[in-house]
Amino acid sequence: MGIYGADRLVLGANKTGQLFRRMDRSRSKPRHGFTLVELLVVIAVIGILVGLMLPAVQSVRETARRLSCSNNLKQLGLSLQLYHDSHLRFPYGWDTRGMTWSGHILPQLEQNPLYDSLQFHETGAGNWAYNGGPNETAAGTVIGSLRCPSMNLPTHLSNHGIPERVPVSYRGNAGSLASSDDASTIVPGTRSLEHLQQNGIFYGCSQVRLGDVRDGTSQTFMIGESFTDPFFYKDGQAMDYWAIGSPSIDPCRCDGGTGGTEFSEVVGTTFAPLNARRTAPQLTGRQLELAFGGYHPEGAYLVFCDGAVHFLNDSIDDAIYRSLSSRNGNESIPGW
Structure with a gap:
């Protein structure tokens, strides 16, 4: 007899007490489990489904x-x-005290207490390099x-004497004319x-008004x-x-004299192409640091003087791109 389904002899008695016997031919059922091949197939199917879903999840997150x-x-x-x-004008890009x-616009960003804490006069080693001062706290x-x-x-990152400085993602538009922070390293012409004279919206001691944006508020970012x-x-x-x-900007002067550097910390220009680090990596470091660019594939966002936000593709024509940063160039920008 086999292990499964062996006949069993069963003894019993009827109502009259007579003994009887019968054969119980019930069979115990065998148990089944996953084979190794079946398990590998399930894992493979799950892997394929995850592979198909991952790009969609990443796309939703990027959106x-x-x-x-x-x-x-x-x-x-x-x-x-x-x-x-x-104030009937936009704020300056920066001034003689390194304020930017x-x-x-901290009050307009609902940061009134932070704005009220700022010092607008030189103290110690300077407004922004004075260790422990309120301006340093604000920068962090x-x-x-x-x-x-x-x-x-x-x-937070340590930078230029500020131990907890906060890196940011947006800069003001200084126009299309500047190719460097410093005059000693510019491209000829x-x-x-x-x-102190640029064709954008923000630069040293600037006082640009909407009326100065003669190219149109929808044509200038x-x-x-x-x-x-x-x-x-x-x-x-x-x-x-x-x-x-x-x-670094703190030594700037508003009387036409030179002073200060690293103005590219707070403004950019369109001298270099959009996202130049990936579209024109052959440019010098000074030109690359001035370039606008985004973290998103194929382009970057800009906000224009009329308040509209547009996404510009990396492939935008250089002439059109530079025209969009000029407030008074009288350029024709058809269908940009």
Whole structure:
């Protein structure tokens, strides 16, 4: 007899007490489990499904990040318009104390206590290099609307004497004329950000009004995404961008004299192509650090003087791109 289904002899008695016997031919059922081949097939199917779903999940996440980035720029554009309504001009790009455009719109960004804490006079070694001062504390304060959610950087980094400085993702538009921070390293026929006359919206001691934007508010952008990466160096220049104030800018003068450097920390220009680090990596480090660019595939977001946010593709024509940064060039920009 086999292991399964063996006949069993069963003894019993009927109602009269007579013994009887019968054969119980019930069979126990064998148990079944997954074979190794079946298990491997299931794992393979799960792997294929995960592989098919992962791009869709990543696409949804990128869409959410892009929407958040666009909303940040929308908020910055609205804050600058509110500032203009109150002061009849946009804030300067920076001044002689290293204060920058983003510091001046803190009240419009609902950061009144932070703005009220700032010092607008020199103290110690300077407004932004004075260890432990309120301006240094402000430079280490995270403001969500100044940071693209796709920016994969630590919240705080030590930089130029500020131990907890906050890298940001957006810079002001200084125009198309400057090819470097400093006059000694410009491309012939261009100017540097030391010059106080630029054709954008924000630069040294600027006082641009909406009436000065003669090319049209829908044809001139104010703020653009910038691919912040303080760990990437070329020609001794890092791609580092910051908010509120800058110790490097502090020696700037508004009387036409030179002074200060690293103005590219707070403004960019369109001299270099959009996302030049990936579209024109052969350019010098000083030109790359001035370039606007985003963390999103194929382009970057900009907010225009009319408050509209547009996504510009990396392939945009250079002449059109530069025209969009000029406030008074009288350029024709058909169907950009």
